[in-house]
Amino acid sequence: MRLLELIGKEWRELAASRAYWLLLVMIGPLVGHAFITAVESYADASAGGALPQGLSPLDGILVPTFGAYDIAVTLLFPFVAIRLVSSEKESGALKLMLQSPASMTTMLAAKGIALIAGWLIAWVPGLIALALWRIYGGSLYAPELLNLLLGHLLRVVLSSGIAVAAAAIAKTAASAAIATLGFTVGTWALEFIAEGRGGWLHTVAAYTPTAALRFFEQGLLRLNTALVMLLLGVAGFALAGAWLRDSRDRWKKTVAVVVASAAIVVAGSLPRAAWDLSENRRNSFSESEEAALRQIHLPLRVAVNLAPEDPRLADLDRNVLSKLERILDRVEIDYTSRTRSGLFEGDRYGEVWYEIGGRKTMLRSTTEPIVLETIFKLAGVAGPAQTGSETYQGHPLAARPAGAAWIYYLLWPFAVVIGALLEFRHRS
């Protein structure tokens, strides 16, 4: 039962970490501000004549509220994870632990479990927000909520792996923090560069922490995204394992982990299973349209001459291409624009070519029904007679965030500070 003893040790170390208590203090107001703003905006939209179909608690409440956790996991949580490894290195405890009967895998598993447990405590303000939303009369759709929570959980696994690896490789905690933040900024740059480019760069960029979380925020559970996030997080811990012990084959292990990670991204991206768990089926065509599309077995090739900064490309990607990729057996997309803005690209700019079984046609429209009709014609498949019968009704709610400010700006910080004082007093 050494794992339990080690988890107990890591938990004590986590509770002794000022970085962790600081995270807990800050997460309350962060989540609270996001929640209060979201509830007020949702109320304004509900009362202000917005179409009810456009009022989804996922977009209006859940994503902005839990978005605070994305900030925390990017800017605060890495320090907590780094501390759990660096303090052991710097204090010399690691030299004792490396001689203990516990294997490196068990030691790192204990750290990972303690970090996730610590993060789940940080979720309390978010869970309070959900309870408040229900008390206000708000609607929650369990599949999309659980999917969002899964995304945030995988996000923290990925973040833990990166931070723990950085702490193991870097000589000091400060260097590890810089490396972790550098990695985050690097992933943002990668996303920016890969936007609208297609190819392998686009594939890799889909697994950066922010991009991967976005799928969950859209109510989409993609098996490949979940797998890659989980396995890359584990790869971070494996890399840490290679560096925490000073051995001759450290670099060989590093190369092995890096190669395995690349293989994970490639292999993990292959399973195409995906489930649209959003209540309003935003990631899906209507059921009748999907039934018709499933009759197409030939590959669909799409050549898009739209630049990354062109809003029509975002529309086409979100409303048509990503949905087609989930339904059709094979979709190949080629982004042919060579500039970011699309200015001065000539007459053929804006063309989108669709090809099935050697038959091609060009469209400039990015509107979903028009594109679908074109694809059905190209494939020689009869489109559905009637569409849009399962329209999402929406959940308008003009409620005010009563009591939330008290909880998030006063009670939560107060409770955490008291908890921290008791903890540190107990140790002194």
Place this chain on the structure above:
Amino acid sequence: MSSALLTASGVTKRFGSKLVLNDASFDVRPGELLGLIGPNGAGKTTLFECLAGLMPMDGGNVSHREMFYVPDGIRPWPDQRVEWALEFVASLWNRPRQIAESLKLEPILRSRIGSLSKGEAKRFLLALGLLTPHPLLLLDEPFDGLDFRQTRDVMALLRTIPAEGRTLFLSIHQLSDAARVCDRLILLSSGRVVGQGTLDQLRVQAGLAEGGLEEIFLALT
């Protein structure tokens, strides 16, 4: 004589172009109190870390690594209390926590490890080492930081350990301490083993008719 508990042959270690351990060979016999003697920078800590498997060697072999190494100058888990650390280490090896009494740790059991004085920290580390079940214990500078009375008490305690069936291998830079406590000595200078044996054997190796460890060390280096 029973077979060696540990045999090191040709242990070599470089840091870049600097040769820190140069073909060090020796053995550790069961039940003895062996001292690794050398000035600061002689390579004692590096040798211990290589023996314990915490640092890769560049050459040589170490057979049998059933040992526990207690480093010098560490403060493990500085935010935790001494009693917790003792219980934790004891629980890792399923051992009873009895050593506190013999090392006079009772007054500091509830202290934070990070707040211990140098002498207290040394006794705490020694206790951690003694809690492990390994037949061979490597202690790096066990008397460093202890006052005269503490040194005498710890020496008395260490002298009892071989009788309990464990072997001690101590690195010591104070030659007077080493001569008082060790059964056998290994002299290390600039990463090389320049002599090994009992005090009498070392005198013979040094070609001295009389003299203490200091004279022997100077004669051999």
